Amino acid sequence: MNSQFGEKIRTLREKQHLYLRQVAPLLEMDTAQLSKIEKGLRQLKREQIPILAEILKASSDELMTLWLADQIYEVVKDEKMANQAMQVAEKKINLKQRKK
Amino acid sequence: MNSQFGEKIRTLREKQHLYLRQVAPLLEMDTAQLSKIEKGLRQLKREQIPILAEILKASSDELMTLWLADQIYEVVKDEKMANQAMQVAEKKINLKQRKK
DNA sequence: CTTATATTTGCCAATATTTGACAAGTCAAT
């Protein structure tokens, strides 16, 4: 499981019976790039997520969640202190949210 | 609270009564850079964390944890889906660790 | 086996981001 986001959008695309060559131009990229994104070798730009969600008739929030999770995972994947770091980060996020 | 790592190493440095100008050369940088790192405006290189831990007589694991937490926070700080993303990422990390 | 279509891979130039280095600045103590 290399990229949860990539796997998800591939599944969604196949469910819609769409080809890379159909979806890629809507995101202004070529099929090679989209292929790499689905395989987790490249990142979709954050601001393109809502666009892709619409194309794939999916929840933008869900795709965003997976996309972010991939970014986080990339930071900590080989780290011994991964879990502790996540806990510390979570605390800080919760603090921030309470302020709003 | 902009950088937990930065705040921590500043506190540690002050506890040891060390000046930026004393610590910076040990990390092969100038005081301006170290100052920015302590204020969270720049990142210390990951591989320098153990070196700095030794200089400051601190736990390398603890510093690494804070450093990673800062990286994670940077990814999700303004994101509505931050918490969900963290949960998804955690699950994936736990899966990975179980495999070892 | 040849063709056609979909996807993948490799490469490298273009673009974007981060860093290193220095100069000039603030601030506090004297």
Added chain:
DNA sequence: ATTGACTTGTCAAATATTGGCAAATATAAG
């Protein structure tokens, strides 16, 4: 006014990421 510690701004250099293309692979059909 001078000194010492730290901070800030700038900008070129170093790194990292992306875009775009061509070639490779895979699968199915004739």
